[in-house]
C-alpha cells in the first residue's frame with residue numbers, strides 16, 4: 374500500500390481529483406477520497422473486516438454551517454443525480470442483479486498533501502441513515518483483490534488495508550516520512566515489522582514501519 378503525494382495521485386489518475394466522490398470518472402472505475410482523521414469532514418469508517426463505510430457528501434450550495442443541517446441530496450435541483458445519487462443507483466442496481474459491483478479506487482488522506490493508495494474496492498451496498506441531525510448516505514466498499522495473483526501478496530495487502538488511519542498517521546510522523554532502512558522519501562509503503570501471518574498486529578504503530586519499495590521487497594523475500 375503505497376504512500377503518495379497529491380501530485381503523484383493526480384499523475385496516476387491523469388486528472389486533478391478535486392472532489393471526494395467521482396463516479397465513473399475513469400473508463401472502468403470511480404475514485405473516492407476518504408479520511409478517518411479526527412478533523413475529517415465526513416464520518417468515513419474502516420470496519421474490522423476491511424470494509425469501508427464511506428459517508429455521502431453534503432449539498433454543495435449551502436454555507437458550511439448549514440450544509441451539515443440539511444439532508445444529503447440524492448439529486449440536484451435540476452433533477453440530475455448528485456454523486457450520492459450515482460453511487461446509490463449503482464449499488465442498488467448491483468443488489469438487484471442488474472450489474473456487477475461498481476469498481477472504486479480509494480485514496481485515504483494521511484495528512485495535507487499526503488495520501489495512501491488503498492487500491493480497488495467493490496461498491497456492494499448503499500443506504501441512508503439519520504445521523505441525529507439529518508439524513509446522510511452510507512456506502513459499503515469491500516476490498517477487491519481481483520488483480521492480486523499471489524496468496525502472500527493477498528494476505529499482506531488485506532492486512533495493510535486494515536491499518537487504522539490514526540496508526541498510519543502516527544507511523545508516518547514517527548518515521549519522519551522516510552524509509553526506516555535508508556532514509557529515502559520515495560515510493561514509501563507501510564510494512565508490518567512482524568508479518569500478520571506470524572502473529573503481528575495491524576492495529577499498533579509499534580508493529581508498523583515505513584519502508585521504501587526496495588527495502589519492502591527485500592524484506593518480503595526474507596520471510597518467504
Ligand SMILES: [Zn+2]
Pocket residue numbers: 552553554555556557584585586587588
Ligand atoms: Zn529504503
